[in-house]
Each structure stands twice: as structure tokens, then as C-alpha cells.
Amino acid sequence: xxxxxxxxxxxRRHLPGLLLLLAAVVAPWFMSGNWINILIxxxxxxxxxxxxxxxxxxxxxxxxxxxxxxAAGAYTSTLLYxxxxxxxxxxxxxGGAIAAAIGMxxxxxxxxxxxxxLSFALVTxxxxxxxxxAISSIxxxxxxxGLTLPVRGSAWYYHFRSDLAFYYIILAHAVAAVxxxxxxxxxxxxxxxRTIRDNERAALAIGVPSLRYKMLAMAISAFMTxxxxxxxxxxxxxxxxxxxxxLTIVIEIILFTVVGGTxxxxxPVLGPLLLVPLGEVLRAELGGTAPGLHLFVYGLLLIAxxxxxxxxxxxxxxxxxxxxxxxxxxxxx
Amino acid sequence: xPIDVLLQATTQGLLMGSIYALVALSLTLIFAVGGLxxxxxxxxxxxxxxxxxxxxxxxxxxPYLLAVPLFGLFFxxxxxxxxxxxxxxxxxxxxxxxxxxxxxxxxxxxxMLLIFGGDHLSVPTVLSNRNVxxxxxxxxxxxxxxxxxxxxxxxxxxxxxxxxxxxxxxxxVTQNRDAAALMGIPxxxxxxxxxxxxxxxxxLTGAFLVAQFTLTPSMGLDLTLLALIVMVFGGIGNFLGxxxxxxxxxxxxxxxxxxFGGTVGxxxxxxxxxxxxxxxPHGLFxxx
Numbered sequence: 001x002x003x004x005x006x007x008x009x010x011x012r013r014h015l016p017g018l019l020l021l022l023a024a025v026v027a028p029w030f031m032s033g034n035w036i037n038i039l040i041x042x043x044x045x046x047x048x049x050x051x052x053x054x055x056x057x058x059x060x061x062x063x064x065x066x067x068x069x070x071a072a073g074a075y076t077s078t079l080l081y082x083x084x085x086x087x088x089x090x091x092x093x094x095g096g097a098i099a100a101a102i103g104m105x106x107x108x109x110x111x112x113x114x115x116x117x118l119s120f121a122l123v124t125x126x127x128x129x130x131x132x133x134a135i136s137s138i139x140x141x142x143x144x145x146g147l148t149l150p151v152r153g154s155a156w157y158y159h160f161r162s163d164l165a166f167y168y169i170i171l172a173h174a175v176a177a178v179x180x181x182x183x184x185x186x187x188x189x190x191x192x193x194r195t196i197r198d199n200e201r202a203a204l205a206i207g208v209p210s211l212r213y214k215m216l217a218m219a220i221s222a223f224m225t226x227x228x229x230x231x232x233x234x235x236x237x238x239x240x241x242x243x244x245x246x247l248t249i250v251i252e253i254i255l256f257t258v259v260g261g262t263x264x265x266x267x268p269v270l271g272p273l274l275l276v277p278l279g280e281v282l283r284a285e286l287g288g289t290a291p292g293l294h295l296f297v298y299g300l301l302l303i304a305x306x307x308x309x310x311x312x313x314x315x316x317x318x319x320x321x322x323x324x325x326x327x328x329x330x331x332x333x
Numbered sequence: 334x335p336i337d338v339l340l341q342a343t344t345q346g347l348l349m350g351s352i353y354a355l356v357a358l359s360l361t362l363i364f365a366v367g368g369l370x371x372x373x374x375x376x377x378x379x380x381x382x383x384x385x386x387x388x389x390x391x392x393x394x395x396p397y398l399l400a401v402p403l404f405g406l407f408f409x410x411x412x413x414x415x416x417x418x419x420x421x422x423x424x425x426x427x428x429x430x431x432x433x434x435x436x437x438x439x440x441x442x443x444x445m446l447l448i449f450g451g452d453h454l455s456v457p458t459v460l461s462n463r464n465v466x467x468x469x470x471x472x473x474x475x476x477x478x479x480x481x482x483x484x485x486x487x488x489x490x491x492x493x494x495x496x497x498x499x500x501x502x503x504x505x506v507t508q509n510r511d512a513a514a515l516m517g518i519p520x521x522x523x524x525x526x527x528x529x530x531x532x533x534x535x536x537l538t539g540a541f542l543v544a545q546f547t548l549t550p551s552m553g554l555d556l557t558l559l560a561l562i563v564m565v566f567g568g569i570g571n572f573l574g575x576x577x578x579x580x581x582x583x584x585x586x587x588x589x590x591x592x593f594g595g596t597v598g599x600x601x602x603x604x605x606x607x608x609x610x611x612x613x614p615h616g617l618f619x620x621x
Contacts, residue, residue, distance in 0.1 A: 115614070130600055292442070293447060
């Protein structure tokens, strides 16, 4: 498919991305432990936003239920680890599979009942609230106290003494996710996703198997979100409902993605990379005297972007011509 | 299960329900005229409650006396927000509007957290800690007053929408914006007024409800979700349906808590929401 592009142009097109990757690889060498933590959190959100974007941006389904997938990953791997001694490296596939199953069920449900966009958002938010309430009250899942992960202190159990290892793991996750979306953009599946988003009726009419592809998008996105949940649980060594199943993290994911540019490849990367460090610095500097300031700023930025920069940072950048965006994604919002 | 316990739970559920109905009615008003799904709805009401608290703490004015000033203030805020923020992005579609209000959720919740701190607050009014007994049913007076006010306002709003020129304009804009414009209805002005009215009612309701809740800055989203559930139950955009939906949710919540305890009681409305969205997408009272 790339045959039309001479290789030189291809390299130039990917140059910003490659430079970003290079910067990400060498960045922790020049940073203190605190900044590495901030970068880990930023990359975690990059991964989460890229995953959400597959459903929320590419396929155009406004899903507010991604906390379910995050919790499915975190809790499945944690329970397998605590009770059966299964390594989270294996548990993460179990968690991912459960999340993908839940995601496919939601996609099937919404298709079966032909839910309009608004109702789909409401159903996912209701399911997310149900998940949150259930986890907060079931003792086996640690209820609202949460579960503490025992430390076995070896790489086989997804545990590392240095944060650097966690940094490179989440970087690998994020890079893989970006490569996946780049590939999705060119693949038939990605084309179908966008067709469904832009006009589902027309997509059905020309023979796009809408249900199958909606389920596929949800499954991919849910699986990835579950992996993020496993990573976050291993990083914090602690799972509890507010962080892993609450609505705040979903709103943050949506917010970062929208600020970056929904439906684009690089929007969900740029959004969290700019906003998470900003928020963390605010929290570190003023968190003691002004709790919640970073979320306040996030909210203001989101409102400002929607009002003055529709399409997010990516649309603004591509208008400036600073970054080449594929025309199909630049128009999007 | 003794019958008077059941009666108590049902009555209390109905009273809470009439309050939910009013909140959902203003949510519906905002949704109907502009197609904006306001996720920050509950947060505006919580903002009114904190405002009432602040005035009480500063100058000792009882929250009930603040209802009308808060209505005026919130009406102005609402129309201002509509003209400055909401209207320019309405054409971008439903989801962009919803994202905008998600941003407002963060702004409002955390502004309140910054100003008032995260501790739970209870705000006393002249009526606090007084109960009224009807036979075996004992009801807190603040709840009784709040739901009476909510019921009166709901009826007032209903009459306003159904019997006045403004109401006819609102319904015309709701049904078909282009046709309404062709009939010479000043769409933007009607939308701004309706939006202001919706937010203004929250200011008023907040003042009356403040005694009923323990305040925390993050409680607004739960209220929004309840109002959304009521709106869906009544059939999105159906004003009369909201009234019925509110009462039903209040009773479901009351009886759910009674029979199954707090968690299931809290889960019941969400289960009901999913079922209604799937099985009766036009609401319980709408045509199928």
C-alpha cells in the first residue's frame, strides 16, 4: 500500500514520530526518580488514550465504560497472583481476555438494540457505575479497602526494583499501541471502523459487517486497557476501586484524547504527554495547599480546546503545517 | 416486613423522587432546546449548595432565604455560559457538547474542592432536625419542604412549557429548530433563556436541598447520573415523563435500599437504566 510513496518521503513523514521515540528512549538517563515517575504515568495515559481512541475516535463510539476494562485487567491478574501464584505476565492475558469479552458484549448489546450515540454513552456509563459499586462492596475483591499485592521481587512476577524497568515496559506498550493504530489506519479494519463512524447506515448498505467490526474495535481497545490495568496494579502494588474502577480516570482519558485530537494517530499521544506532566508538576508544587488544582486546570484546558481549537492540538498543528497529518485524520473531530 | 416500614420507605422515596424529577426536568429543558447533554448538571446544584453554605457562614443568612437570589444569579450564569461557551460548539454535535460539559465537571468540582476543601459539610437550616409524623410515617421536615417546593416548581415549569408563549417557543425549538426559525422564533434567545432557566432552577433547588445532603465537592456527578436516569425513564425530551420517572426512581431507590441494603439500593437505578435504554428506548411512557 505504501508503494506509491517513495521511501524518502516515507522517512520524512515518520521523522517526528521517530524523534519522539528516540527522546523517550534516552529521556530517563537525564532524569531524577521523580521525573521518571511522572513520565511513567504520562506513558500509561498515552497507552490508555491510544486504546480508547480506537473505540472513541476511530470507530466513533463514545464509550465512558473503559474503567471496566482497566479494573478487569488489574483485578484478574492481581487475584490470580495472590490466590494461585500465577505470574501477572500470564495473568494479563487472562485479564485482557475477560476485558475483551466484556467489551464485545457491550458492542453486541448496543448493536442488537440499535442504540443511538447518546444511549450508548449512557449504557456504558451505567455499566461502569455498576462495576464500581460491585467491586467496592465485594469482599473477595477487597471491597473499598482494595488489595495489596505481595512483593515477590523478581522480574518473573512483573516486579522490578528500579522504576527504569517499569518505564521501558510502559514505553514498549505505548509504542506498540501507536504502531497498531498506524497500521489500523491503513488496514481494511481501520477503514471499516471509520466508515462505521462516519455513516453506519451507508456502511451497512455497502456490506460492511458493522457488528463484527464494532466488536473487534471494542475487543482491541478493551484488551489494551486491561493490560494498562495490569501494569498500573504492578506499578502501585495496590488495587482499589476509586483508582481502577472510578469514573475519574475515564474522564481523564477522554479529556486528554480530546485535547490532543480525537480520531488522529498522534492526538492521544500528544494530549497526555503534555497534560500529565503539567498536572503532576502542579500537584507536586501546590498539591498540599491546593488539592485538585491539576484537575481544575485540565478542565479549563479541555473547555478552551473545544471552544477555540476544535479538533484538538493535532488539528491546530496540521493547520500550522508543523506536522503532516494524513488528510483523513486532520479533517476529523 | 412490617407494613409501616414499607410505607415509610415508599413515602420517603416519593419525596426524594419529586426532587429528582425537578432536577431531571431542568436537565431535559437544557437537552431539549440545544441538544446539550449536561454532565455538569449536578455540579451546578452542588455549587448552589456550597454558595448557600458560604453565605450562611459569612453573614448567617438562612439558605432558604437565598433560593430566589441564587435563582437569579444562576439564571445569569446559565445564559452567559450558553452564549459564550455552549452555543459556539453546539453545531459540532452531541458528543462534543458532552465533552465540553465533562470539562465543566472537572472545573466545578475542583474549584469547590480548592475553595471549600474536601471535608464533608452539613449545613444547618431553621428546619434541621425537625420531623413530622403522619400516623406511623415519620418524615424529616427539610425533606418535606424540599419535595413540596420541587413539586410546585415542576408543576410551574410544566405550565410554563405548555401554556405560555415562551413554552410554545421552547417546544417549537425542541421539535424542529429550522422550522421554528422560519416561524420567526428568535432561536438563540429562546435557547439562552431556557438554558438559563435550567441552570437557575438548580440554584433554587440547591438552596432548598442543602439541608438534605452532606456536602462533598465530588457529589455532583452522582446527582447528574440520577437525573440522567430519570430523564431516560421519562423518555428523553419528554417533560411529563420526567415527573413520573423521578417518582419511580425515588421509590426504586428507597425500596432497593430497604430490601437489599445500601449497595444494591445504589445499583438498582443503574440496572434499571440499562434495561430501559435497551428495551424501551423512548422511555417508560413513550410509544414504543
